[in-house]
Amino acid sequence: MRIILDGMGGDNAPDEIVKGAADVSLLIEHEICIVGDEPRIRKILSNEKHDSDKLTVRHASEVITGEDSPVKSIRKKKDSSLVRGMEMVRDGEGDLFISAGNSGALMSGGIFILGRIEGIDRPAIGSTYPILSKNTASLLIDAGANAECKPQALVQFAIMGSIYAKEVLKIDSPRVGLVNMGTEPGKGSVMLKETYELLTETAPQAGLHFVGNIEARDIPIGISDVIVCDGLVGNVVLKMTEGMALSISHLIRQKFTEGLVAKAGAALLYNKLGELKKAFDYTEYGGAPILGVKGAVVKMHGSADAKAVRNSIARAVPFMENRVVENITNSICKLQAESSEGTHG
C-alpha cells in the first residue's frame, strides 16, 4: 500500500517531515510518497538514511499555510501539497494521506476533494487519548471539527470511533461513553438527552457497546474506549488534559528544586521524572484521524518533529491496512438499510 505524506505542512516542514519519512521508510513495509517542493525535499533526503525503493517524491509548487482560510485555500491553491496529496488518495494512487498542516484545510479537503461517506452528516476529527495508568489509549471524537452537533451526528461519531478503536487501537468491543455532566440518563442539555436515547436505541443494531453517560473526571482513567462529544466539549477535554499536565509538571519542577534535600531526592528520581515527562508528552501518541470522508486522512501535530512524524506514520498504518473507511461505509449503509426496513416493515 502507499502512504501519501504532505511534505510542506506544519511548523517544521519540510525538514522534520522529510527526516521522519526517511526514518520510517526503514521500519515499515509500505511505500511512502512525499508531496511538495521536490528540489528541497530531495536535498534533505540526500542527507538522510532512507529506503529509496520505498520513498518517492511528487512535486507540488504551492503550500497551504496555517494562516490560509481552509475553504478558500483548497479551492485556490490547486497545486498545493495538501490538495495534490488528497487528490492522489481520491484517484487511487495512495491509501492514506497524512499531514501536519492546517487542520481546517485538511477537513475541508476531506469534504470537498474526497467527499463525505454516504449517510454521514458531519465528518469529525478523532484524537488518540492516552490513558496513562494503563498505558493504553482511547479515541475521543469529535476533537474540534464541529462546535455544534445534532444527536444523529454524535451517534455516527460513536460508530466511526468504535470501528477505529477496534481496527487501529486494537480494542475488542470498545466501550462507548457519552461525555455528560453526570452519569444518570436524564442529565445534560436537550441535545445530550436525545443523544443518550438515540445511542441506547441504535447500539444493538450498530453493534455498539454503549456504556452510557460518562463524567469528564473519569476520562483520564479510561472509563471508555470511545469518548463521544461535540467538538466544543472535545476541545475542552483535550486542552484541559494538556493544560493540567503542563501546570502539574511546572509545579513538580518548582517543588522539587526547593532546597538541597528536595534536589537530592529529585536527582535519585531522575529516570522516573523523565518517564513522567514522557507520559505527559502528548505528541508521543501519533496523529488524529479525520473520520467520515472517503479516504484515510491523518492530521499530525502542527509542531511535529521527525520523531513525531515517524511515530504518526507508523501508527497510522492499520488505518489503511484494516480498511477502516470501507468498514465505516458498510456499517453506516447497513444501519440505514435496517432502519428503513424497520420503517417500512
Add this chain to the structure above:
Amino acid sequence: MRIILDGMGGDNAPDEIVKGAADVSLLIEHEICIVGDEPRIRKILSNEKHDSDKLTVRHASEVITGEDSPVKSIRKKKDSSLVRGMEMVRDGEGDLFISAGNSGALMSGGIFILGRIEGIDRPAIGSTYPILSKNTASLLIDAGANAECKPQALVQFAIMGSIYAKEVLKIDSPRVGLVNMGTEPGKGSVMLKETYELLTETAPQAGLHFVGNIEARDIPIGISDVIVCDGLVGNVVLKMTEGMALSISHLIRQKFTEGLVAKAGAALLYNKLGELKKAFDYTEYGGAPILGVKGAVVKMHGSADAKAVRNSIARAVPFMENRVVENITNSICKLQAESSEGTHG
C-alpha cells in the same frame, strides 16, 4: 452578622459539620446558627471546644438527602434544615446560608425561597478554581447549574463573577475570559459567537475587564480571573481538573515506588510530595457560591469534613460582609436602566 449553617446536609452530617462550626466559632467574629436536629447537634457540640456566645442552634425536624428530588423536596420538606435555614436568610434572620447538602435542592431553594435577583435570567453556581503555580484562585461560573445558556445569561455570569472575584477573592479589576475552542473572535458555536459580541458590547458600561475568548489549556495557569462558560462546559473543566490531578497523582505514586533508588528519592521528597498532594486537594479551596439569588448561599463539598467546613465558612465571610448580593443587584439594575435609556434615547 449571622451565618446560617445547614447542620444536616452532606455525607458527614451532622458530626463533621458541627465540629467545623465549633472550630470556626473560635476564629471569626460573626454569629453562627446551626439548623437541624437540635438534640443531636447539642450532643456533638457538648464534646467540642466552641464559643457558646457565637454558636446557636435552631431545630428543624426534617432532612433533605442527596437522593431527594430538588424541587419536590423544597416544597414538601417544609421543616428541613435546608428550607428553614434559607427562610431565615430570606426573613433577615441571617446574612449567609451555607450547606454541604443536595446541590439541586440548594439551587431550587435559592430560586423558590429567596427568589431571583431582578434582571437575572439564570442563577448560577460559581466554583473557586485554584491556580496552583500562582497560589491564587479564579472563579469559574457556571459550574454546572445550567446545561444550556443564552448569551444574555453568560453576560450576567460575567458580571456576577466579576463582583464575587473582586469582593471575595480580592482581585482588582478581574479579567473575564469566555471559554471557547480558540481565542479568535469568530470561534465556536453560534451561542459563543453571540456571547463574545454581547460581552464586548456590554463590557464598558458594566465595568467588565473582558479579555476575550480563552482556551481550556490556559485555565490552569490562570489566564483569567473569571472563567465564563455554560454549566456543561464548566462541569467538564472542573471534572477534568479533578480527574487529571488524580490520574497524575496515581502515576507519580506508581513511578516513585518502582525500585529502591526511586523509593529513596521519594523519601527525600516526602515533604514536597505532601505539598503536591495538598495542592491537588480541591476541597482546600472552600465552597461554591450560588449567584443570582436574593441572598448569599454557599454550597460546600458533599464530603466536607470538619476542616473543610471550617475553611468554607471562614472563606465565605466576605461574601456577606462585602454585600455581594446587593452589589450584583445594583449592577444589573444600573445596566438595565442604561440600556433602556440607550433604547429610548
